[in-house]
Amino acid sequence: MGQEVLVLNSDYEPLNICNMRRAVLLVFLGKVDVLHEDGALLRTVRNEYHSPSVVRLKSHIKRPRPKLKLSRRSIFARDNYTCQYCGYRSNDLTVDHIVPKRLGGETSWDNLVCCCKKCNCQKGDKTLSQVGFTLEREPRRPKYVPFISLTKFISGARNEVWRDYLPVFDGFARRHATEDAEAAVAARR
Numbered sequence: 001m002g003q004e005v006l007v008l009n010s011d012y013e014p015l016n017i018c019n020m021r022r023a024v025l026l027v028f029l030g031k032v033d034v035l036h037e038d039g040a041l042l043r044t045v046r047n048e049y050h051s052p053s054v055v056r057l058k059s060h061i062k063r064p065r066p067k068l069k070l071s072r073r074s075i076f077a078r079d080n081y082t083c084q085y086c087g088y089r090s091n092d093l094t095v096d097h098i099v100p101k102r103l104g105g106e107t108s109w110d111n112l113v114c115c116c117k118k119c120n121c122q123k124g125d126k127t128l129s130q131v132g133f134t135l136e137r138e139p140r141r142p143k144y145v146p147f148i149s150l151t152k153f154i155s156g157a158r159n160e161v162w163r164d165y166l167p168v169f170d171g172f173a174r175r176h177a178t179e180d181a182e183a184a185v186a187a188r189r
Helices: 020-028 070-077 119-123 150-156 166-186
Strands: 004-008 013-017 032-041 048-057 093-098 112-115
Touching: 004 020, 013 020, 013 150, 020 032, 020 048, 070 112, 093 119, 112 119, 119 166
Parallel strands: 004 048
Antiparallel strands: 004 013, 032 048, 093 112
């Protein structure tokens, strides 16, 4: 029961990602409708059930729109754990100020990017033009803030069934899913 289940509000807005045990409990309590099932079977003493993949709450939950906080994890998620200077993908990255702090660079969404340790050491506290680096993508504050954490939202966007319920990041999710597929093919070679 280690799978994750996407929980939608009654208006189909993504609310949360919960574990399978919690989702099955919500189904048996009659609080959710199962929209998509997973291929796995859940067996009880008397019956077999298909495990849910996406569930929708029967009653609407009002929640205030969350504010996306600037943090290392949100920068990594925004940049998809990819160095913005050389394109290296890893979980072992640093955060770099494009305009160094000593030159008045702010700690903001527009000035922070993911950076591998090699590029960070090479750049140091110099500007991009001094080192000759270019950015793969201009950093921006994400426009859409999901109720679920950004890292879980992006990893959930890789699930093909869930993409239908994450329409705002649809192109974003497809791009990252395509990059993951290309990386997997390259790793097999």
